[in-house]
Amino acid sequence: MSKTLYLLKPGELTLKGGNRQSFEAVLRRNLAALLKGTGAQVSTTNGRFFVRCPEGSELQAEDALNHLVGISGWAKTRICEKEKPSVLAACVEEGRLLVSKGIKTFKVEARRTDKSFPLNSYEIECQAGDAICEAFPNLKVDVHEPEGIVSVEIREKAFIYGIANQGLRGLPVGTAGRGLLLLSGGIDSPVAGFMMACRGMSLEAVYFHAYPYTSNEARQKTVKLAEIVGRYSLGMRLFVINFTPLQMRIKERSPEEWRTVLLRMAMMDCAEKLAIRRGNKCLVSGESLSQVASQTIENITCTQSRVTLPVLRPLIGTNKEQIIGMAKKLGTYETSILPYEDCCVLFSPPHPILRGDPEEAWKLYEALECGDLIEEALRAKELERCGYPAKP
Amino acid sequence: MDKRRYFDWAATALPLPSLGDIDIKNTFGNPSSPYAEGRQAKEALEKARSRCAKALKVPAECLYFTSGGTESNALVLHSLLLRPKKVKFLYSAVEHPSVRENCLVLEKLGFSPAIIEVEKDGRVSPEILSKALAKNPDARLAAIMAVNNETGAIMDMEGLSKILRAKDGAPVHFHGDLVQAAGKIPLDIRSWDLDSASFTAHKLGGPRGIGLLYLRKPLEVLYSGGGQERGIRPGTENTSGALALAACLEQYASPDAVKLEQEKARQRWGHLIGGLKKNPRALLIPESRTEDDLRFSPWILQARFKDVPGEVMVRALDSEGFAVSTGSACSSSSPDRPVLEAMGLDEHARLEGIRISQGWSTTLEDIVALLEGIEKALAFL
Numbered sequence: 217m218s219k220t221l222y223l224l225k226p227g228e229l230t231l232k233g234g235n236r237q238s239f240e241a242v243l244r245r246n247l248a249a250l251l252k253g254t255g256a257q258v259s260t261t262n263g264r265f266f267v268r269c270p271e272g273s274e275l276q277a278e279d280a281l282n283h284l285v286g287i288s289g290w291a292k293t294r295i296c297e298k299e300k301p302s303v304l305a306a307c308v309e310e311g312r313l314l315v316s317k318g319i320k321t322f323k324v325e326a327r328r329t330d331k332s333f334p335l336n337s338y339e340i341e342c343q344a345g346d347a348i349c350e351a352f353p354n355l356k357v358d359v360h361e362p363e364g365i366v367s368v369e370i371r372e373k374a375f376i377y378g379i380a381n382q383g384l385r386g387l388p389v390g391t392a393g394r395g396l397l398l399l400s401g402g403i404d405s406p407v408a409g410f411m412m413a414c415r416g417m418s419l420e421a422v423y424f425h426a427y428p429y430t431s432n433e434a435r436q437k438t439v440k441l442a443e444i445v446g447r448y449s450l451g452m453r454l455f456v457i458n459f460t461p462l463q464m465r466i467k468e469r470s471p472e473e474w475r476t477v478l479l480r481m482a483m484m485d486c487a488e489k490l491a492i493r494r495g496n497k498c499l500v501s502g503e504s505l506s507q508v509a510s511q512t513i514e515n516i517t518c519t520q521s522r523v524t525l526p527v528l529r530p531l532i533g534t535n536k537e538q539i540i541g542m543a544k545k546l547g548t549y550e551t552s553i554l555p556y557e558d559c560c561v562l563f564s565p566p567h568p569i570l571r572g573d574p575e576e577a578w579k580l581y582e583a584l585e586c587g588d589l590i591e592e593a594l595r596a597k598e599l600e601r602c603g604y605p606a607k608p
Numbered sequence: 609m610d611k612r613r614y615f616d617w618a619a620t621a622l623p624l625p626s627l628g629d630i631d632i633k634n635t636f637g638n639p640s641s642p643y644a645e646g647r648q649a650k651e652a653l654e655k656a657r658s659r660c661a662k663a664l665k666v667p668a669e670c671l672y673f674t675s676g677g678t679e680s681n682a683l684v685l686h687s688l689l690l691r692p693k694k695v696k697f698l699y700s701a702v703e704h705p706s707v708r709e710n711c712l713v714l715e716k717l718g719f720s721p722a723i724i725e726v727e728k729d730g731r732v733s734p735e736i737l738s739k740a741l742a743k744n745p746d747a748r749l750a751a752i753m754a755v756n757n758e759t760g761a762i763m764d765m766e767g768l769s770k771i772l773r774a775k776d777g778a779p780v781h782f783h784g785d786l787v788q789a790a791g792k793i794p795l796d797i798r799s800w801d802l803d804s805a806s807f808t809a810h811k812l813g814g815p816r817g818i819g820l821l822y823l824r825k826p827l828e829v830l831y832s833g834g835g836q837e838r839g840i841r842p843g844t845e846n847t848s849g850a851l852a853l854a855a856c857l858e859q860y861a862s863p864d865a866v867k868l869e870q871e872k873a874r875q876r877w878g879h880l881i882g883g884l885k886k887n888p889r890a891l892l893i894p895e896s897r898t899e900d901d902l903r904f905s906p907w908i909l910q911a912r913f914k915d916v917p918g919e920v921m922v923r924a925l926d927s928e929g930f931a932v933s934t935g936s937a938c939s940s941s942s943p944d945r946p947v948l949e950a951m952g953l954d955e956h957a958r959l960e961g962i963r964i965s966q967g968w969s970t971t972l973e974d975i976v977a978l979l980e981g982i983e984k985a986l987a988f989l
Contacts, residue, residue, distance in 0.1 A: 427923065427927075428920045428921075428922075428923030428924040428926075428927065428989070429917075429920050431919070431923060432923075
């Protein structure tokens with residue numbers, strides 16, 4: 217059976233020194249996990265990863281490569297003997313593909329790790345460029361801003377590819393510990409989770425469900441978001457925690473304007489307890505400074521005051537437009553904007569406190585006496601396994 | 609949870625068990641086909657039309673089978689597009705989305721509809737209609753429903769039609785959405801002096817996808833096709849649906865049946881309303897509604913519970929085994945409540961409204977259970 221070959225360029229991990237091998241091992245393991253079920257085989261040579269995929273599994277394999285964090289790019293690649301005529305013929309074929317895509321300008325980029333090849337990199341670029349121009353006179357060389365690039369790599373064999381796809385870059389998931397993502401059905405938190413996955417962090421997630429104040433559709437929406445983010449983070453356990461009794465306690469015992477801040481404090485408190493029990497090293501939140509009343513620096517200080525684990529907020533300095541842009545690229549936006557919002561009428565005060573005093577917040581939180589309720593909520597948690605590549 | 613109890617009949621009714629007896633095997637032919645199977649189907653269809661006509665006390669030639677209430681309403685409203693001029697028309701502020709939203713479409717197309725406001729009890733009074741007509745003397749159509757699908761408010765159709773008929777100048781086409789009225793309150797299309805009316809089967813225990821349009825005189829319609837239903841609603845006819853609709857109307861829309869069922873329904877609703885009035889957190893919409901209030905259909909009730917959003921109450925009751933809804937099922941994904949807004953309720957109150965509706969199999973025991981379920985849900989909320 218013929219096989220399609222893909223060449224993958226590792227991303228940031230190439231900058232690693234002595235640890236590079238361990239990063240590569242994680243990347244290879246992740247790649248194998250994402251490719252499970254495709255019949256594809258993974259191999260590595262100096263600085264390059266190769267995937268050999270059986271005919272018929274290409275779409276699945278390419279989808280896996282689009283979800284692999286830690287590579288700067290990938291391309292469907294021709295492989296041939298390290299002989300000049302074969303290499304030039306392969307370059308002409310790649311040129312044909314560029315033409316078929318409507319590309320008008322190109323350049324050839326060559327890299328030669330096997331110095332015994334008779335042409336040096338510059339000579340390969342010149343001769344391959346000439347061969348392509350001769351075959352397709354409408355295709356012009358532009359070395360500064362080409363629309364397409366034909367790449368030639370002379371290694372143990374010659375590898376030639378024209379149309380390359382961008383990778384997600386970052387570091388392989390699993391190289392930066394594991395964090396607990398506070399996931400809601402909104403736009404921000406899935407993006408925050410994705411950003412941490414791109415920094416190599418494995419993820420678990422927690423969702424605070426408040427049925428009947430929150431609909432089951434909202435829960436399903438969050439599960440779907442976890443599925444999408446989980447595809448990038450090599451799977452994600454989502455813990456669903458019933459927060460209704462806590463919300464009711466907050467409503468009964470706290471001043472109206474403080475409800476949102478106190479609810480977030482309770483969420484952080486509960487999330488940290490879960491994180492510690494699960495061995496997660498940090499909390500990840502989708503907060504962005506001053507986006508809403510509970511995200512002013514004063515209120516963030518209040519909500520953070522209950523936890524000792526670091527709270528990572530990758531979106532803190534971004535604006536809504538940027539976050540929406542990222543959510544669209546990630547593929548969560550359309551799900552996040554589904555109209556199953558939490559029914560917060562009872563809990564969202566019309567005039568929430570904007571600059572809460574941490575000391576006051578602490579006192580109000582203590583007065584809630586919600587320790588037992590949090591323990592009960594944690595005991596009754598439900599687990600959803602989301603985005604596992606090998607999920608049947 | 610012992611058993612599910614269904615209280616959303618205004619959205620769709622439980623199917624009538626007797627519909628299983630309908631002969632669909634011998635009526636499968638295309639009623640337009642010239643051979644025996646086609647003729648047989650045509651005969652069945654016309655028989656169904658006659659039976660509907662008899663139940664509704666209108667001439668059979670005035671009835672056209674459609675796909676349901678929405679299409680019946682749309683056929684009438686869209687016929688305005690074929691008039692030589694973009695005429696003025698009126699519709700009540702509490703109409704079902706199938707009327708209201710089609711009126712908005714016409715507005716986008718350059719028509720200028722005017723809204724007939726309602727009283728605080730959600731009813732269009734003859735006085736309000738008079739004023740609306742005085743303001744819009746060139747109106748050529750008025751769409752007013754007989755029973756409101758969210759509150760159960762019964763309009764004085766006879767009184768309203770008198771106002772319309774007394775108007776000087778060109779006549780006003782009076783269209784009545786009778787979807788929630790048929791089989792629920794006594795219908796008198798002749799006294800109501802309607803020019804057109806819409807019906808649907810699935811609110812009466814029939815299948816979805818079949819309805820009726822009553823037209824006193826044929827209209828020029830926008831859609832064309834194979835000429836079926838005398839060109840008013842072209843498309844291969846739904847013979848088995850028509851037979852089912854006829855069976856439902858016979859069973860529920862005849863005056864005797866309506867009287868009997870309505871009386872039983874009023875008793876049950878009286879119990880529900882009385883029970884809710886004892887609950888300090890419950891409020892009826894409108895608050896003036898009483899246990900045996902003849903201004904309202906005994907099949908539909910709108911209520912709210914202090915500080916509990918309607919959608920939360922719906923979910924809480926769902927968990928307790930009861931199916932109720934917030935407003936019209938046709939707009940349940942929209943947070944807007946135009947009907948309640950028209951009745952003057954503020955945003956907070958509108959958000960709290962839920963609709964409870966009963967049907968042919970509802971029992972007093974169901975009502976007792978519902979009142980308990982509401983107590984239980986409120987204790988938690």
